[in-house]
Amino acid sequence: MMLGSILNPINSSIIAVALVPIAAAFGAPASETAWLVSSLYLATSIGQPLVGRLVDAFGPRRLFLVGAFLTLVAGVIGTVAPNIGVLIVARVVLGFGTCAGYPASMYLIRSESARTGIASPAGVLTALSVATQTIAVVGPTLGGLLIGMGGWRTTFTINIPLGLACIVLGVLVLPRHTALETGGAAAAPKRFRLDLVGILLFATTLVSLLLYLMDLEVTTLWLLGVTVLAAAGFAVRELRTADPFIDVRVFAGNLPLLVTYARGVVAATVSYSFLYGVTQWMEDGRGLSASATGLILLPVFATGILVSTLTGRRPEVRMKLVVGAVFQLVACALLLFVRADAAIWSLVVIGILFGIPQGLVNLAIQNTLFHQADPERIGASSGLLRTFMYLGAMLASSGGAAFFGDRATTGGLHELAVFMLIAAGILFVLTVADRTLKHVVPRR
Incomplete structure (x- = not known):
């Protein structure tokens, strides 16, 4: 699963240190290489809820293998x-392929919970959070090492052995049927209908x-109009069809879950802005190599893993979110004072400060969703969480493209930092104002 x-x-995350070498290889500006980030998240944002829906209907094994x-x-x-x-x-293609693992895993965890009677597998959720969220920070370090050994193409080649390993392990280990499928979902394939209209409207949005x-630009405002119309049409369609692409009924009467999704958007906006924007600046504005940049980011990975490990089994989520938001605010504020000749140690310190919320916030959001979502829609709900977080990644990517333009300059970094501060502030307000978080405590 991990x-x-x-x-x-x-x-x-591995693409973060490869953007500048790729731009140099093809003579592309930073605003163009930003599509390498956005394209994956666009595909994944569409694929996650679709795969989550398919996992709920067909079980996790087949979708996991296709994705691999x-x-x-x-x-x-x-x-x-x-x-x-x-x-x-x-x-x-990578976006669609990699979106199966998480909803399949959440489905399997919920299935084991139903089979064993353990209501809250906190240890497993913590391990999965470390694997899916915190470990993302090791991507730039791994990417830097791979680029140093064989060039930027190795950041793509690494998916060949990873995909093969997932196929082999999936065939050997994953169960053909789970506790949640018994008597219910096992028969679903015969009556399942793919909502092509809903998929089209969602993709258009x-x-x-x-x-x-x-x-x-003002000249592109019509695209925002298309977004609103497509979103409205999508909502109407999904409420009226028997087998919706995304069951928007998961939102019905569940305002806390909607707020959790909103927290996922703004938290991801900050973390991905750091991952892509600050990393690009280190290579382009600060003049560091991809390998050196990856090594500087390694403490972020270590800090996130340590924080997740130490706090993962603690049941409270509200304090994790509050502390994480505060550290995001502090780290973003420090970026405003970074100069083109910033000392390496200062960049490491800022990275560590970003690593603390990386270990706290993602785990808290995941645990919150696990207890707020309808058990029968856990696959779709977890897929939707990823979709909202990828929306944050797309916001981060578009912010980087807007503030950097052709080059990742220090002035652009400061503008990006203001953007990140606003997102971190929203996360803080959404957390402090949400009284329902006091009741999100794992059942024992």
Whole structure:
């Protein structure tokens, strides 16, 4: 489960140190390489709820194996890509391939909970959080080492052995049927219908929104109108169809879950802005190599892992979110004072400060969802959480493209820091004002 679940976060972060070398190889500006980030998240934002829905209907095993195969294929395409357009295609395939691991894992955890009678497998959720969220920070370090050994293409090639390993382990280990499927979901494939209209409307909503975010001009406001119309049409469609692409009824009467999704958006906006924006600045504005940048980010990974390990079994989520938001605010504020000749130790300190909320916030949000979501819709609900977090990643990517333009300058970094401060402030307000978090305590 953990190997399949890390495919997306590793690929989300490993590209961070490869953006500048890829831009140099193809003569592309920073605003163009931003599509290598956004394309993966666009594909994953569409794929996550779809796969979550399919997992709920067909069980986790088959979807896990299909995703692993697509990951392998994406690795091959990226390895031989002749231009940045083909690389974007590889990232799209990668987005669809890597979105199966997390909803499949959440489904399996819920199934084991039903089978064993253990209401809250806190240890397993903590391990999964470390694998899916915190370990994402090791991506830049791994990417830097791979680029140092064999160039930027190795950041794509790594998916070939990872995909093969997932296929082999999936065939050997994953159960063909689970406790949640017994008597219910096992018969679902005969009556399941794919909501093609809903998928089209959802995709239109995300694509038009992303196109607008990547080019914030008055002349592109019509794209925002398309986004609103498509979103409204999507909501109406999903409420009226028997087998919706995304069951928007998961929101009905569940305002706390909606707030959890909102926290996922703003928290991801901050963390991914650091991951992509600050990393690009280190290479372009500060003049560091990809390998050196990856090593500087290693303490972020270590801090996140340590914090998740120490706090993972503690039941409270509200304090984790409050402390995480405060550290995000402090770290973002420090970015405003970073100069082009900033000392390496100061960058390491700022990274550690970002690592603390990386270990606290993601785990707290995941645990909150586990207890707020309808057990019968856990796959779809967890897929939706990823979709909202990827929306935050797309906001981070579009912010980087807008503030950096052709080069990742120090002035652009400061503008990005203001953007991150606003998102961190929203996370703090959403947490402090949410009284329902006091009741989100794992049942024993």
